[in-house]
Amino acid sequence: xxxxxxxxxxxNNHNRDQWVAAxxxxxxxxxxxxxxxxxxxxxxxxxxHCEYYAHDFGQEPETLGKYTPLxxxxxxxxxxxxxxxxxxxxxxxxxxxxxxxxxxxxxxxxILRPGGRLLLTAPLGSLLHQEPYHFYGGYTPYWYRKFLPxxxxxxxxxxxxxxxxxxxxxxxLRFSSLIDPRRTSHLKWSRPGSxxxxxxxxxxxxxxxxxxxxxxxxxxLERVATAGYHVAxxxxx
Numbered sequence: 001x002x003x004x005x006x007x008x009x010x011x012n013n014h015n016r017d018q019w020v021a022a023x024x025x026x027x028x029x030x031x032x033x034x035x036x037x038x039x040x041x042x043x044x045x046x047x048x049h050c051e052y053y054a055h056d057f058g059q060e061p062e063t064l065g066k067y068t069p070l071x072x073x074x075x076x077x078x079x080x081x082x083x084x085x086x087x088x089x090x091x092x093x094x095x096x097x098x099x100x101x102x103x104x105x106x107x108x109x110x111i112l113r114p115g116g117r118l119l120l121t122a123p124l125g126s127l128l129h130q131e132p133y134h135f136y137g138g139y140t141p142y143w144y145r146k147f148l149p150x151x152x153x154x155x156x157x158x159x160x161x162x163x164x165x166x167x168x169x170x171x172x173l174r175f176s177s178l179i180d181p182r183r184t185s186h187l188k189w190s191r192p193g194s195x196x197x198x199x200x201x202x203x204x205x206x207x208x209x210x211x212x213x214x215x216x217x218x219x220x221l222e223r224v225a226t227a228g229y230h231v232a233x234x235x236x237x
Contacts (some may be wrong), residue, residue, distance in 0.1 A: 034088070035055055038068050077100055091118070125137050163222060177202070
């Protein structure tokens with residue numbers, strides 16, 4: 001039940017977690033893994049069979065006091081390790097928070113050993129979050145196909161995290177959350193109207209659209225949008 005609920009109502013995070021889990025499962029035991037921008041360390045346990053190291057810049061206000069134990073604390077464009085230090089570099093939902101993302105990609109390629117793999121995700125579009133450290137949103141397949149090879153990396157796979165209709169369903173849920181009377185109760189003049197609007201739209205925004213989104217995406221009717229991309233790349237060697 002929980003699996004179904006997460007896939008439907010939190011598909012973006014759920015699918016990304018599933019992808020990272022699959023990549024971790026195919027990672028050989030004992031390899032050195034660096035989780036760049038590790039935050040609270042949600043993927044540490046997935047790499048328990050490896051030499052896992054955590055990196056972050058450690059200054060995001062909402063995460064202060066919650067960071068996983070960090071082995072390295074620095075800007076992502078200047079990680080204090082020698083060249084070719086790691087077999088796997090994991091970097092999820094970080095690039096939108098980096099002022100120089102292209103430079104960051106070159107740094108991640110630098111610290112990878114020949115034959116090593118970069119596991120990378122970033123949003124195609126997102127609302128403002130982790131402010132004031134949110135600089136970009138819109139990493140397209142063409143961005144990866146241009147800048148990863150320029151950093152000396154070969155793209156192994158590039159997968160969209162569902163499509164337009166799932167994204168629409170996700171934003172329908174957000175719409176319903178934002179007009180929830182519990183959030184608008186301070187606007188006394190709007191209480192009756194907001195309650196009516198919320199109740200009328202509730203079955204569509206929280207039921208119909210998320211359900212339809214997942215099913216319509218299976219038909220591949222539109223490829224104009226996605227939550228983001230999951231990218232695996234190899235450093236030749």
